[in-house]
Amino acid sequence: MAKFTLLVHGGAGDVSAGPTARQRERKSRLVLKQALLCGYRVLKMGGTAIDAVVAAVKVLEDSPLFNAARGSVLTHRGGVEMDAAVMDGKTLSAGAVAGVRKIKNPIEAAVAVMRCCQGVLLAGEGAEQFAAEQGLKIVKQTYFITAGRRRQLQRIRNSHTMQLDHDSGTDHPAEDTELGTVGAVALDQYGNLAAGTSTGGLVNKRFGRIGDSPIIGAGTYADNGSVAVSATGTGESFIRSVCAHEIAARVKYCGFSVGRAATEVTKTVIPALGGRGGVIALDHAGRFAMPYVTRGMYRGLIRSNGQSQVWVFD
């Protein structure tokens, strides 16, 4: 039987263990499973790694439980500004959008950018205009904004800080600490890798801040010659370390396993820059790693035999 593998993540952070959080955790696990199954169906039917990544990420974008598309965290001004990227490990083609406010599924816009060759990274209103011309669904901001996100922003708006979505802090109720950035990496039956990431960024972000998710090499990267990576965490340290490409380089040039490369970068390089978070990484043989340096990380795996697993803690 043709072999393939799909990994997804729904963000890393100080996932709370309280009773309300437990309920949310159960729901989130179900959505992760759905995402895995959606991607699995694509791969099972002979679809490509890119198509599986997009299918899985779309499920997570459409859920209000994660910080991507619907359910995105709110900016300082109370709106959403979303980023997404995809990369095809076979051709090294890539597409990304940043700071978009109206595209229902930013991951689809990223794919459209990749396929239309109108640049690799499109931002803001220009990206929205492009998405609309491509026939992608444009929605109002209200579609994305949930009551939980409004409360979350209110809580920290006056603190003048930005924070990882999934960090509640010990003094805050866990009920509105919805989960983080989402992403997927896949290896299809043709031996091709792909990666995709979608995010609402940091709560209370200002000044048109763009994180690592739409930056090829930082939060998203795929190369059949090394690995596919999707990252989540404090984006700035992931940009400065060129995180995903650094993992790929250690695999390609140092001969490290995907496990060693991903773990070193996540647990040593990123913290040395003051950052934290996690990554999912997958190589051409289906070997994978999901290291993180937060209390928990929402993540899951499905193989060609249809067996899936979802984890939040170790």
Place this chain on the structure above:
Amino acid sequence: MAKFTLLVHGGAGDVSAGPTARQRERKSRLVLKQALLCGYRVLKMGGTAIDAVVAAVKVLEDSPLFNAARGSVLTHRGGVEMDAAVMDGKTLSAGAVAGVRKIKNPIEAAVAVMRCCQGVLLAGEGAEQFAAEQGLKIVKQTYFITAGRRRQLQRIRNSHTMQLDHDSGTDHPAEDTELGTVGAVALDQYGNLAAGTSTGGLVNKRFGRIGDSPIIGAGTYADNGSVAVSATGTGESFIRSVCAHEIAARVKYCGFSVGRAATEVTKTVIPALGGRGGVIALDHAGRFAMPYVTRGMYRGLIRSNGQSQVWVFD
């Protein structure tokens, strides 16, 4: 005597050799020399690599001859949308702005982002607001737009293409083929590397397209442990190859010289992705490379002994 090195570039492209182009070439060489001297003074007085990079890039931004700040190429809509980034090789701190329209010196905004820790990459109006709050000079679009750029846009507006600024094509008069993206890399007397890049992007660009210049790891990268790089060319292939970080990885993990790493990536990896352009790269020992795969590349070098050189062709 304390040793230091500064490299600058003013873009790569099919630099014409006609008589009008010659005159422009002479003027551009003078500006490159001025940029080198400005950075040299900073380094001579004990300034840091970052300060020298910014001083040199500012000279090139202020000149209408290059495609950065004043003299930027025009977008499809006839305005400017500028990108810039800096990176400090000592701390791996970085700052960048993308799609800004009113900041007189985008490179200064990039440094302000780096120093204020408000993210690494800020885009659009948010970045402009940040720059204004930091006291940076905000100007009207008319400041940036030159008559030559208007003619250049008019010529290719209906072609529905984007092009490298410095590519005139053989059927076009050379008079308005002003030069490209600008950048600098420096090694200061303390042994620290830095890199900076500033650009107006591609002529006739649409949809909020962001190129490689403001992407850490793509068009701009610096790490004392490997190299400092500033790139110029078809940005998409530089993003997809994570060009600057790829050069750094080959130096760091393969043990390649800066010359070998930069040349391989510029002359093999980038063209394999359908791209072209050039890079300037400098290592911690002051060894450097300036490979390009276009007809010419505006570039220059100055050492601590005060001797400078400027090249356009080989």
